[in-house]
Amino acid sequence: MTLQLGAVYHGFRLTEEKQIEEIHSLARLFYHEKSGARLLYLQNEDDNKVFSITFRTPPADSTGVAHIVEHSVLCGSRKFNMKEPFVELIKGSLNTYLNAMTFPDKTMYPVASRNDKDFHNLMDVYLDAVFFPNIYQHPEILMQEGWHYELEDRNGELTYKGVVYNEMKGAFSTPEAVLDKEIMASLFPDTTYGFESGGDPDDIPDLTQEDFLEFHRKLYHPANSYLFLYGDVDILEKLAFIDEEYLSEFSRIPVESAISLQSLFSAKAEKTAEYPVSPNEQLQDKTFLSLNFLIGKATEPDKTLAFQALEHLLLRTPAAPLKKALIDAGIGKDVLSSFSESILQPTFSIIVNGSEVEHKARFEQVIEETLKKLVAGGIDKKLIEASINLLEFKLREADFGRSPKGLVYNIKCMNSWLYDESPFLQLEYEQALEKIKTALTGNYFEQLIQERLLDNQHKTVVILQPRQGLAEQKSAEIKKRLAEHKAKLSTGEVDRIIEQTRHLKERQETPDSPETLAAIPLLRLSDIDGKAEELILSEQNEQGVKVLFHPIATNQIAYMNLYFDAAGVPQPKLAYAYLLAEILGKVSTEQYEYTELANEININTGGISYDVLAYTENDNDDVYYPKFRIKSKALVKKLPRMLEIIGGITASSEFTDKKRLKELVQQVKAALAMFLLRNAQQVAAGRVLSYFSPSAKYNEAGLLTFYEFMVDLEKNFDGKFAELSANLQSVAKLVFNKSNLLVSVTVEQDNYSRFQQAFDQLLSRLGQEQVQPRPYDFAIAALNEGLMTSGKVQYVAKGANFRKLGYDYHGSLKVLETILRYDYLWNKIRVQGGAYGAFAQFRRNGNMVLGSYRDPNLGETLKVYNQTPQYLRSFDVSEREMTKYVIGTMSQLDTPLTPPMKGDVAAECYIRNITQAMIQQERDEILSTSKAGIQKLADLIDAAMKQNYLCVLGSEEKICANKDTFKQIKNIFE
Structure with a gap:
């Protein structure tokens, strides 16, 4: 379609048009003359269309007003x-993405769909x-989504409740989140970035209804908006719709939302803060030290891209000289980094975890000395080549997993567009990349280090220390504050809060009428393809090894997964298999010292990763297939080199360097501690499944059980080194054998021969033994644990295996997931309970779990789970609502997959003996699910809940107050 530059289309003037080769799109920039709205359209053939509207929303305090408005407008x-x-859309849309996001200075509302009608409805x-x-008609919206005083009777305890309030209590349960907040406050004492846009729980209750509404009234005007369209859409039709239905109702006004620059410091600033740990938790080696820089402006595309490479080469690879120097100096257990590019003035942080306050001076000294040394002597060119290659590979691959490409490009363009620069700056990366590549022959990175780090006076040192009982102290202070506030209230004011609480609950518990719900546009089941997507798989045999070949267009990239049968690893050595997956590629081999190996990997591949997991038989949880998986990717022309590298890693990794292994053990343990808190719902769900499921027990051995193993290993490292070294060598020998191997290759048909020719580079290095499977005898028992942390919210999980209770898997269980997540659990646990969310999962093998996250409650949530059968027995919805649930389920089933994801899915189905016919049957069962079919599932849920397998990860205070619920209570951190 040809459009004329300067012409007006449905109120939008086309102001710029250009081809952006890097993302294979024609970009058109429009300006809506009446309202002042801006619109960017990236035209291409992608059928996964994206729309979003973004507002510049810099907060002036830490009440979380931007975040709460984001929740509330929906x-x-x-x-x-x-x-x-929003929830009604999720239930009944074929969306491939539906969300809203609050950033430090903007709020985005993106949607995506492959269906034209659905895409229009979402917009x-x-x-x-x-x-x-x-929000202007119903003050209860702020009360529900933000915060409110809750009081049910005059003699009751006054409390705070609200979804965002509890979400942010959960967010700040991790020390990294607390550190990030303190770093931003230290670097930006005078601008919006010094505030917490998500909301600080200490400040959220200061938000008034008036300030809440004023924030929306001021900033949610088209003149402050940035509209975005991506993919294969009829742009004139969309412009007409946006203009006629919305923008034509507004006139352009000046909106004060500009973000001011932070004045640069003349000297370094320092700050000390605290984070909570449990009263019995040790304080040793739990301090975070950070050196933080403001390093320029987001509108410098070459510097933004360069810092991604610089962060990697300094701190993110085993060959990273700054990370190595800090570890060698004994300053901490692990080295982290953070480069924040999505703000006007990007920041860069060097962080040491597992340290002590007294190491601060040495921490700064080592950083300065190392950086000066790199500038004076030059950075290893091979390290530079490795980091640039990895950056370039990711840019050209443009594989964003389940996130639509259009969404990622939208976020990238906002990094300049929001600050009144061209939205194309971060999309057109070729010129910036060529500038960075001068580092291969010149001193680009050395100059960057000198100018942006060594000579930079706008820097801060932030120390984050652990403090026992801080969470309990804060909780007591809040209770005291609320009690004092209640005592000051008049009888009329108390009655008003009681009435507001009653009215809010009444609103929450009153369902919308069928007539009201009918306003949400709905697709027909006939809009859905009844045929399941084919598993792309061709079974091959190469030199006696089974190869699953997935002929898919991959843009000259080869994706290869190696599935080594791990059933030969004895049960007592399972933890060493998980540890082996953590350290491979980070220890030396017979050919390369570990830093050299890291460079070889990054120069020749797009990455190699390792993990251990058990795949269950499709319908039998007692039958499972343990696999040690190696995932890798490279340009097709570099396949031989990648296979050679993997061959060397599997055949000759050395586990005798005591110093290196100790460093890795400390790093793995520190990273695991952060993972457990960040993924607490996964930990709780995995733990409860392990009470009754052998396969889940195997997989849980890589979560909390693995962390406990690592704590002991670190504590007793010297005494256990010989055992550690021998066991790693033993496990590697048992796993990496030709007889154990199943290969999955995803690449174009024409390039499969390149794999065949290179395959011997790996096979020649593998062992030839026939390894016999070892029996595993897990102690399966209902531990029903309360896992205590210093956090302020809970993750409540309850599960069972329904097949073992006599029930079969049926596609209607996937529809039940949708119903429970977005109706029953959403209303009971999120809307009424104030939690951030809840979920339900039902698997083919019979394992099921109900879970909540960032939940202020515990016993109340378990009661909701137990009452699920009653809800299902009385489940009564119209045919239209039932259709909505089915469509919403299909949207989850039909999420677009990238080429490597398609290969992964086909390989997993092969391993688990899931056939195309089974997949089609599940799809047919989903599409034919009826109200009566959902009601019949009540007995299954009833039987599962009566098994009473439960696990809660959460605050020590709440778990101890409910101690009779549990058989065991323990702190997860020592």
Whole structure:
């Protein structure tokens, strides 16, 4: 379609048009003359279309107003006058992405779909939500989504409740989140970035209804908006719709939302803060030290890209000289880094975990000396080549997993567009990349280090120390503050809070009428393809090894997974298999010292990763297939080199360097501690499944059980080194054998021969033994644990295996996941309970779990789970609502997959003996799910809940208050 530059189309003037080769798109920039809205369209053939509207929303405090408005505008609007149109959309849309996101200075509302009608519906609901929300008519929306005083009777305890309030309590349960907040406050004492846009739980209750509404009134105007369209869409049709239905109702006004620059420091600043640990938790080696820099502006595309490479080469690879220097100096257990590019003035942080306050001076000294040494002597060119190659590979691969490409490009373009520069700066990376590549022959990175780090006076040192009982102290202070506040209230004011609490609960518990719900546009089941997507798989045999070949267009990239049978690893050595997966590629081999090996990997591949997991038989949890998986990718022309490198790693990794192994053990343990807190719902769910499921027990051995193993190993490292070294060598020998191997290769048909020719580079290095499977005898028992942390919220999980209770898997269980997650559990646990979310999972092998996350409750949530059968027995919805649930389920099933993801899915189905016919049967069962079919599942849920397998990870205070719920209570951190 040809459009004329300067012409006006449905109120939008086309102001710029250019081809962006890097993302294979024609970019068109429009300006809506009446309202002042900006619009960028990236035209290409991608059928996964993306729309978003973004507002510049810099906060002036830490009440979380931007975040709370983001939640709240999705709670009903002019056209869609219901409580939760966002949730109704999820239930009944074929969306491939549906979310809203608050950043430090902007709020984004993105949606994606491959279905044209659905895409239009999503745009309509989101535009109505942001421009005409119900927040002005219903103060209960702020109460529910943000915060409110809760009081049910005059003698009751006054408390805080609210979704964002509890979400942020959960967010700040990790020391990294606390550190990040303190770093931003230290670097930006005078601008918006010094505030917490998500909201600090200490400040959220300061947000008033007036300030809440004023924030929306001021900033949610088209003149402060950035609209974005991506993919294969009829742009004129979309412009007409946006203009006629929305923007034509507004006139351009000046909006004060510009973000001011932080004045640069003349000297380094220092700050000390605290994070909570349990009263019995040790304090030794639990301090974080950070050196933080403000390093320029986001509108310098070459510097933004360069710092991604610089961060990697300094701190993110085993060959990283700054990381190595800090570890060698004994300053901490692990070295982390952070480069934040999505703000006006990007920041760069060097962080040491597992340290002590007294190491601060040495920490700064080592950083300065190492950087000066690198500038004076030059950075190893091979290290530079490795880091640039990895950066370039990721840019050209453009594989963002389950995130639509358009969404990622939208975020990238906002990194300059929001600051009144061209939105194309971060999309057109070729010129910046060529500039960075001068580092291969010149001193580009050395100059960058000198200018942006060594000569930079705008830097801060932030120390984050652990403090026992801090969470309990804060909790007591909040209780005291609320009690004092209640005592000052008049009888009328107390009654008003009681009435507001009652009215909010009544609103929450009253369902929208069928007529109201009908306003949400709905697709027909006939809009859905009844045929399941084919598993792309051709079974081959190469030199006696089974190869699963997935002929898919991959843009000259080869994706290869190696599945080594791990059943020969004896049960007592399972933890060493998990540890082996953590350290491979980070220890030396017979050919390369570990830093050299890291460079070889990054120069010749797009990455190699290792993990251990058990795949269950499709319908029998007692039958499972332990695999040691190596995932790798490289340009097709570099396949031989990648296979040679993997061959060397599997055949000759050395486990005798005591110093290196101790460093890795400390790093793995420190990283695991952070993972457990960040993924607490996964930990709780995995733990409860391990009480009754052998395969889940195997997989849980890589979570909390593995962490406990690593704690002991680190504590007793010297005494256990010989055993550690021998066991790693033994496990590697048992696993890496030709007889154990199944290969999965995803590449174009024409390039498969390149793999065949190179395969011997790996096979010649593998062992030839026939390894016999070892029996595993896990102690399966209902431990029903309360896993205590210093956090302030809970992750509550309850599960069972329904096949062992006599029930079969049926596709309607996937629909039940949708119903529970977005109706019953959403209303009971999120809306009424104040948790951030809840979920349900049902697997073919019979394992099921109900879970909540960032949940202020415990016993109440378990009660909700136990009452699920009653909800299902009385489940009564219209045919339209039932259709909505089915469509929403299909959207999850039909999420677009990248080429490597398609290969992974086909390989997993092969391993688990899931056939195309089974996949089609599940799809047919989902599409035919009825109200009666859902009601019949009540007995399955009832039987599962009566097994009473439960696990809660959460605050020590809440778990101890409910100690009778558990058989065991323990702190997960020592």
